[in-house]
Each structure stands twice: as structure tokens, then as C-alpha cells.
Amino acid sequence: MARRIILTLLAAFSLLAGPAWAVERGALFKVSGHGHTMVLFGTIHMGLPEFFPLDDSVTKALAASSTLALEFDPTVQTAELAAMMRRAAATTPAIVAAMPPALGPRLTRRLEALGAPATLATQFKPWMLIITLATVEYAKLGYRPDLAVDAYLAKLAHSENIKVIGLETAESQLDLLDHLPVADQWTILDETLASLDSGEAQQDARSMTDGWAKADHATLDALALKYETDQRLSSQIMQRRFLAERNGPMADKLDGLLTRENHTMAAVGLMHLIGKDSLPALLRAKGLKVEQLY
DSSP states (O other), X not given: OHHHHHHHHXXXXXXXXXXXXXXXXXXXXXXXXXXXXXXXXXXXXXXXXXXXSOOHHHHHHHHTOSEEEESSOTTOOOHHHHHHXXXXXXXXXXXXXXXXXXXXXXXXXXXXXXXXXXXXXXXXXXXXXXXXXXXXXXXXXXXXXXXXXXXXXXXXXXXXXXXXXXXXOHHHHHHHHHXXXXXXXXXXXXXXXXHHHHTXXXXXHHHHHXXXXXXOHHHHHHXXXXXXXXXXXXXXXXXXIIIIHHHHHHHHHHHHHHHHOSSEXXXXXXXXXXXXXXXXXXXXXXXXXXXXXX
């Protein structure tokens, strides 16, 4: 179980062949400035076989690029990093003792319903339990972490000798989770369980994946607005810590890449490309020309 979760977090997924047709998916932008151009594509970290191959607009842009920028390269995996993630995910007696009393039975029921041992609650930190529950729910909907779009692009780039760079690192993404206050982690887990019980989490998952699969920007914009206006801690953390606070540094690095190289491509999680603090908005604020292709 622990190894599977770690592999999911690393997004070290296999490239599978798909049907011989492709449609527009996600969101695609052209960024121009400093005499150079960049294609910016929104990905998801789960997928279905029929998602591939990607639209020709994406694959041709990649083929014409000197560099592919990702959040981090999911095809690069080391034993040291896996060990570090195992250590980071392991809980402590103090963290377990901080669990709100009413949360324990609900978490146990949810884990047992998934066929997972209830002892996971005393083995993993709350943030890892949240990721485990979310991963299982996506799997129940048919979505597979081994078909992540960013991993597909990374493998394609490596096969064509295109340089792959990371805008972040696996360690920095892990720190976003591991440095959350323990009380906040338990609150977010509590809200996650409530959302799963009500079916809201499953509906949000469908909205995200279906919105990406159909390039349905009305659905995606509605989901972004929900996170921006929802006062629950889980939504506020998602909007502030996992999106807005990361988008600024990513926009700076993309601007730097555009300055240095012509015909580059960047592919990041779709949620970074929608909403008021999105990467396209930040890049426009830097004076760059940003055109949405779809």
C-alpha cells in the first residue's frame, strides 16, 4: 500500500498507446514575448486509455520545442526520494493523539469500506490519508494514475531528445503537504470524509476529469470559482497554498524560460491555468501576450 501511494505521489507512470484519433482536451495557450513563443498546456494526473494520443496541436508543439517544462519530471525516480517520502508520510504518536475523537470511527469505517486496514490511521499522517482516499475515489471512477498526462508528455519528450526541466521538485511539493499544521491536516481530513459521504468529492472529481477530457471551460471555471469562494479550510488551502502561492514562482520561471529559449512548451496541472490567480493571468500581467487556443 505504502509503495503504491508513493508511486502515485511521484507520478511515475507508464506510457500506454491509445486510439489513432485525438480531440481537444484540457486547455491550451500560446504565450509570446521576448521574441520567443511558448505553448502552455493543462494536464491532469490521472487518465483513461482513450485520452491518448493527445491532440495534434499538443504533440506537434512538443515536437517543435527545445524544452518541456513540467511541475517536475515524473519519470525521474530514485530510491532516496522514495525513502524520503516514506519517512515523511509516517505519522507519530503525537499526531495520532491530536486526532479529534469523533473523527476516528468515521475514518475507520471509510478505510474498512475500501478494504484497507484501519491501522493506516496510526501509520500515516493525515495528509497521506487524504491522498489515499482521493486516489481510491478516482480509481473507483475508472481513472488511473498510471495514465497521467504529464508522464505521457515526459516520456514522449525523452524519446525525442527534448530537454525536460522541472518548475518545482518532488521535495518541494511534498513540503507543501508535510508542513501543514497538524490541526489543519485533521480538519481537512474531516472535511474530506464529509465530502466523500455526501458525494460532493466524487462530483468534483468528475467535473475536473470530464472538464479536462472535453475542454469544457464553463465546467472548469465553475470549479475554480467554487474553490475561490468556498470558506471550508480544504478549499482555502487548495486555492491559497496549492495554487496561488505556487503560481507566482512558476510564472517567474516560465518568463525566464521564454526569455532564454524559443519554441518551448510548459505542461502543468490544469487548475493552475484557470481562476483569477492563474498562470495565464500572471503571465499577462508581466506584459506577455497570452492567447487561448482552446
